[in-house]
Amino acid sequence: MSPKSMQEAVHKTVRGRAKGGESSPKSIVFLIILWLAILFALVFLAVLIVTTIVDGWNRLDSRLFTEYPASDPEEAGARPAILGSLWVIGTTAVMTIPLGVAAAIHMEEFANRHHWFSRLIEVNVQNLAAIPAVIYGMLTLGAMGLMGVSNKNQVWVGALALSMLILPVVIIATRESLRAVPAEIRQGSLAVGATPLQTVWRNTLPAAVPGIATGSILALSRALGEAAPLLLLGGLVFLSFDPNGITSGYTTMPIQIFNWTSRPQAGFHELAAAASVLLLVMLLAMNALAIVIRNRYQKRW
């Protein structure tokens, strides 16, 4: 019996045997409290989305995409922030995914798990995943000071901080996808004479690609919404040009929203709400893509 059908059987049994207990006032109150806990979270989510859309409705127009930041909220837009976010996230993806996948392949396929260094790496990755985002900004700030990079407002510097932030997430997701590939696939490949590296490259890794893609997209969507590390790296600037390369100056959507929210004029608050809606739509699109990839390409063994 599978665990799920077993659980159903148990629930049926419990319901049948203890019918009186299930509908006692105490049990009903308990169930209502549980429902309210869920309902509270769902209502909060709905209110957050609705008020943000209502606040930003008047500014959800083409000006958001075509205008540059300005001192008059009527003339301001988020064009450099939108392009900056795309540049930073794209660069982050290029920097993180190969590195994360390589590290995960080592940990999952080649490392001797009982060696102390492998265990250290393992605990370390878990720990890195729980370090506050703002600390990664300080690390990058310190590294730039050491390297003598005085102009920190460059796309690659911001991408470096976000890469280190999401690297543990990409590693953990990749390891899980590799682990889900059954051992028979590897054994079959080795049995017909492939080397371990050929086995990983031609069999294990291709089978894990949908899982890696899903995990990486979710990690990148976290990076897209993150502002704290970039704030430390001089990401809050007023650009009057489009970011156009990895050494270009940049600002990103979350930073722009932070800046507009902390201004006193109501016009900027509308803009912050409009930009928030746009950011939420971008995140929703990324999450939808991740779900589509998972549902369409994920192999069930």
Add this chain to the structure above:
Amino acid sequence: MTSAPATTEVAHLDLTRKPRPWDTAARAIFRVAAALTIAITLGILVALIVPSIEFFSEVPINEFLFGTRWAPRFADASFGVVPLVTATAWTTVIALFFAIPLGLGAAIFMSEFAHKRTRKILKPVLEVLAGIPTVVYGYFAVQFIQATVFRDWLNLDTGSFSVLSAGFVMGIMIIPTIASISEDAMSAVPNSLRQGSAALGANRRQTSLKVVFPAALSGIIAAIVLGISRAVGETMIVALAAGQQARIVGGPLEAGQTMTGFIANAALGDSRVGSLEYNTLFAVGLLLFLITLLINMISIWIVRRFREAY
């Protein structure tokens, strides 16, 4: 008798010894990539400790840890971190006050009561809460919760910022973290325990509270501890909604600057590398890092020490 010579022959044909430069190179790359994660941790330690040492050569560590006035940019500068720590403590405790009951309620419901179909819809919807950018939460906390709900609707005696609005919104943000890890822990409790409980005449409420909940306690505590570490390290919500004035917070409706709030605000001013202002940032960062590290270690220890293996 035929097998013995065959074995010797195979032993001579040691395939792993054949030189394969590509394999060696690729494996080396993989190993370097994995070792790089250690380098990141060491980098964090160096990046935080070196400026902190310079900071503590100018400011005595006692004044930093126990001083009650935080005014690093004033003419008569003072570096007592206690105000920042109290504000962080307020926002964290308020966040947990909301996140623990709501997160555990959601987890018990999904693990013990919900139908499979209901759970399949509820879980991703709750996850959406974890995916919303923190800066959007910050906007919502300061513009809607603080300005509209607290001041306009409830007529509370509060200013433009408060640790309550920041903590409340942060608590909602943490719900999915607590709910999903606790639910995993409760789902991992074997059904024989539930069956045993039911056989003794317990109903589902008694079973979930008195059998499943205690059996999953180590996982649940780990979930809460992870929630604490996220609340302590969260930056954008408190930077927008908790306030920018560093003062000892006496009540939930007061404003105050947290440790992360200070870091975010100090980052806006351009401070020269090596200046006292720059080093102050890293001293607070080091304290924040040590606090979250301690919390993470406690979490790992709790899971190892109290895990019930089935």
